[in-house]
Amino acid sequence: MADGLDDFYAQIPVFEGFARLTDPALYRPLPEDWVLGLSDVVASTAAIRAGQYKNVNVAGAALIAAVSNALGQRDFPFTFGGDGASFALPPEDAETARAALAATAAWVRDDLALALRVALVPVAAIRAAGWDVRVARYAPSPHVSYAMFMGGGLAWAEGELKAGAHAVEPAPPGTRPDLSGLSCRWEEFPARHGLVLSLIATPVVAESEAAFQELVGDILRMTGRESEAQHPISDLKRAMSWPPAGLDVEARTSRGAQSVLRRKAVLGLQTLASWAIMRFGIRIGGFQPERYLRELVANADFRKYDDGLRMTLDCTPALADRLEARLLAAEQAGIARFGLHRQDSAIVTCYTPSALRSDHVHFVDGAAGGYAAAATRLKL
Template identity: 50%
Template sequence: MSDPFYDDLRPVPAFEAFCRAGVYVPVPGDWCVGVADIANSTQAIERGAYKTVNMVGAAVISATRNALEGKAFPAVFGGDGASFAVPAEAEQTARGALRAVQAWARDAFGLDLRAAMIPVSEIRAAGHDLRVARHAVSDGVDYAMFSGGGLSWAEAELKAGRIGMEPAAPGAMPDLTGLSCRWSHIRARHGKIVSLLVLPAPAADPADFEALCGEVLTLTGTLERGGHPMPEEGPDVSWPSPGVELEAKATGKGKLALMAETLFAWLVLTRGWRPGGFDPVGYKRDTALNADFRKFDDGLKMTLDCDAATLARLTGRLDRAVADGVARYGVQEQEEAMMTCIVPSVMQSDHLHFVDGAAGGYTRAAARLKGRD
């Protein structure tokens, strides 16, 4: 991609900045947005397949990233789907990758991944905007933050069937190199793992919603490391890897080969071996640093390790915001968080880790929104 727009955006370290409209810049009008969402994901959760749901959602970003040969582009993971934006020159490449993920989700897991590509100009013609910023979570990784309502509108259009596209032919396989889910689930240490969505009410004053988000972050700021669900030293790892069968379907590797590979990785991470100069302690710490446990995607979306008293204060404040017509919110409580990862190379620090609750997470929180339209 030759368009320098996203490369030229300066990543901002302070997450609190993303509550303010001024940190975002408009996505160029000739760019295109990709949206993807698993139909009937709640039923998949009831079948115990939420790890699979997360893997498919992350695959949207992984396949697009690989198709674009690692070029930076804004994307956000949503639990049961993902959204992204690319310049016009990359639209066909991204479309092909997205259709391949649809086919793979159908063929490998029987999941209906709805997907669409839509021009940013069409989003604005419908009365919405698409603005983006970059949040630096570490020296090696940043994540896109979105505002303006454009992504939410496109996702609603997708779910309503007004936009969409057909999957690739049966047997099509996206390039999912680097996609994995090898880490153990992360147990809550302070109460519950809380998946929290805070979205603006349809007629909310933007200034009131900004102020509310600031209050929410002040409350969660009293939690250890802002509610980060992962210990600072990184997550635990077990063997056999809980996601080995999913990774086999993502990479095309045989299960026995992956079992051997993950056994070696487990030994390295638990025994402190340093093959080829690899630093297992540093890698685990980078994993914690690089995790996307909170994001701004037309609203606050967070996976928090939260005690009962703080959660009560949060929900009490949010109930008042619902009554005042400022916000809608949804909460899902669970015992554990989980991660799905994109690791281009274990020797670099730019690995990505998408965090969600392990018992329905963002999907169940969205189904429980208070203050619906």
């Protein structure tokens, strides 16, 4: 069952240096018989305005956790988009993917009171529509790699998802995916340079690919000066609190057949112990808190390429203005569409199957709209 995934994805060379992401030689076409799974929170912007930003992010990350756990935590290509997620799997895992999509949509409906659109799109259908899906593997640290997507096929599939094509129906009430390891215990991370910027830039047409790659290079150069832009996650110990801000939603991810109140009571005691261990650097068995915190920052998924550039940056207002001007010029030249959203802080949602391993992943977004708010401008 694992051969297709292991043979294809594991053999894609892992690259370092985010600036290399537009090099087409790094990308490999997905096999024709693979499938793409996708999710999207309906009316996510309104939900965020209503204060449900943690729930929206958890709904997006939940699909990745559900699929990973269903696959026994094997590596597979996925990407997190703030209010949704996408992944690719070989045909022998298609039914596992369908079940995870249906169960996740049911859980989001039942426990988070949100609607999650989900779909399973054949790669063959994407190519028949004239698009492609190529994937690369970027390693922000020695411990993890994240999939980067190119070819326009992922963006086309997202349009199909929102149009209701290839839809997977949510499972019956009470169906729950395995979301072990999914949590969001951190407080918001306030901006140090003035603001947290959520940025999305996508090419207008395939013919503008070279100009778009030049635009991406300009953006990466502009954001490469630490005096003006930095990693959005810092000072982790100050972002710890008890009870954690995400206690309620974590109780819902892990409650099983228990009531939310009962699970919150048990989880409250567990998170109190975890808070003390992390806050005071207490080593327990093979767990080293300081190492985990360093790995969290190094492994964080705060910039990516999924048929377009997405970044969450802690930057100065002046840099945000220059980025907006550069993107606006590219838009007026017919090269790119873009969305920006400015906020005061960032949030992180974590998937940690084992705190004793170094391959835990952490999805970063803006705390007051993030990618979902930035994407609203793309629809104008």
